[in-house]
Amino acid sequence: MAFSFFVNHLLDGAAWARARLAPFAGDIVEVRAAPLPTLHLAITGDGRLQPGEGEPAVVVTFTPRLHVEGEARLAGEVQKLARELRWDAEEDLSRILGDVLAHRLVETARGFARWQRDSAARLTEALADYAAEEARFLVRRAELEAFAGSADSLRQALDELERRIARLG
Secondary structure (H helix, E strand, O other): OHHHHHHHHHHHOOHHHHHHHHHHOOOEEEEEOOOOOOEEEEEOOOOOEEEOOOOOOEEEEEOOOEEEEEOHHHHHHHHHHHHHOOOOHHHHHHHHHOHHHHHHHHHHHHHHHHHHHHHHHHHHHHHHHHHHHHOOOOOOHHHHHHHHHHHHHHHHHHHHHHHHHHHHO
């Protein structure tokens, strides 16, 4: 299975990570990443993963943020590994393509990712400006605060008017 192959590839380059998982040999980790099928992975004695079955000790859910629940010690180790275990794509590519081409490919990919983030931020900002200024779908905070202040003043004036009318009657 591709996921366990990839994680094992990362673990092979990090003996410290395998050593942290090895004490949990036999435990099952359930991995959920919709819309992909749920995976059950068993931790081996050497701190690697293989397909497994049974009741999971922890459940790892990939959403925009990683969510880990279950047995506290193992959940803590999984979270630590998720934070600290990194794939060195440039190193792997250099074995196949050579150092120069691998470096250029990774830098191009990083540049593309930066461009996408920047484009998304600019698009979001432009849509918000359009919605607030041109289409008037949204109201700016200052306008909303001014309106709320005017409504409060009007409410106070109406309360005062009602008191005056009540004194007259």
